[in-house]
Amino acid sequence: MFSFLRPHRHDVLIAVIGLLSGLLLWALGLHTxxxxxxxxxxxxxxxxxxVSVFALVRRTAPQVGLIFGTLAVVADQFTVGNMVTVVLFTDLMYAAVLYGTPAAARRIPVTTFLITVAVTIGFLAWFRNPQALLVGILTGVVSFAPAITGVSVRNHRDAAEAARLRAEQTALLAEMDRTQAVTAERSRMARELHDLVANHLSAIAIHSTAALSIDDPATSREVLGVIRENSVEGLAEMRRLIGLLRTGDADAEPSASPTLDTLDALIEQAGTNAGTTGLTCTFEDAREERGPVPAPVELTSYRIVQESLTNALKHAAPGPVAVRLGRAGPSLTVEVSSVFGDRSGPRAPGSGAGLVGxxxxxxxxxxxxxAGPxxxxxxxxxxxxxAELPVDEGNVGE
Known part of the structure; x- marks a missing residue:
């Protein structure tokens, strides 16, 4: 509340220079x-x-400065006059519009315009001489002109501030978009890494545990063959994924995107991996329509079946693992079921990331x-x- 007692250094400079200039004119006997x-x-x-004193508060208390400046310039008309008094008053008028409240910035130019018009008409009626227009012009130069100048400068300042805020908001939105894009890409990479490798690693974990507990050389050899096959395929998938992530690796070749037509091979491989766990994998393609399916839907369907088979290999009780594919109207249905319950023998731990993915x-x-029992x-x-997935191109991702 006492900020007006601490004037800005530029205002102090204006007040001091104005006062010294006025004293110089007075000492030289130059009056208006x-x-x-x-x-x-x-x-x-x-x-x-x-006016010199209130020039100190032209920025911190502009309306107070204008009120007392107006009284001072009116009083100056009853003396021999000093040009600096009028100049400092015009500066107070300008500052009141530039630094004052928005209401004052709207009101002061209108008020000074009406005063200019009223003074012009009044002196014309009084003197009945065209030279009376000079009084109106002088009034406008002293009051209305600095007010309009203040409005112009304030508008430019507000426009620059608005542009700065818009630039900051744009930068903030761009940063948010970048963060979201990075997060989305990291999530996509996590899903791909999990889907590509988890199936092979789960099979390796289960069969290696079984190999340690089986004394039959023939069975152990078969289990080790499954372990080797899954480790080689998992390593190949990892190499392809790492190659894609390295922008400088020009030799990296992306693997073909899985489709619904490759589900047979996936389920056959899952049956081979589940050979020692008592699981039997079956596939039923009950689609009523065989039309084309959007690539993202095919990939998602494949990954759902892949992850569900991996979960069955890790957690399901011995029994059938049924994969069913259906399509009716605008939806593709993917369903995977397995026996729910505990089982003896080796199991692989789960993290829940597959269901999240x-x-x-x-x-x-x-x-x-x-997903559930x-x-x-x-x-x-x-x-x-x-899972039910839209197969119409216009509905995918809505």
Missing amino acids: QGSRPFSAPWVSLLPLAV MRERVALLGGTIE VDDGSGTRIWRVR
């Missing part, structure tokens, strides 16, 4: 008017002192997914993953 009611030259120093993939396409109608509890 002749005979006046208070014709003693020293009296003209009083309005000069007032499946839900993220389905959400990106605007589909729905359910259900009753198959015959009293057997099964773990079922069921």
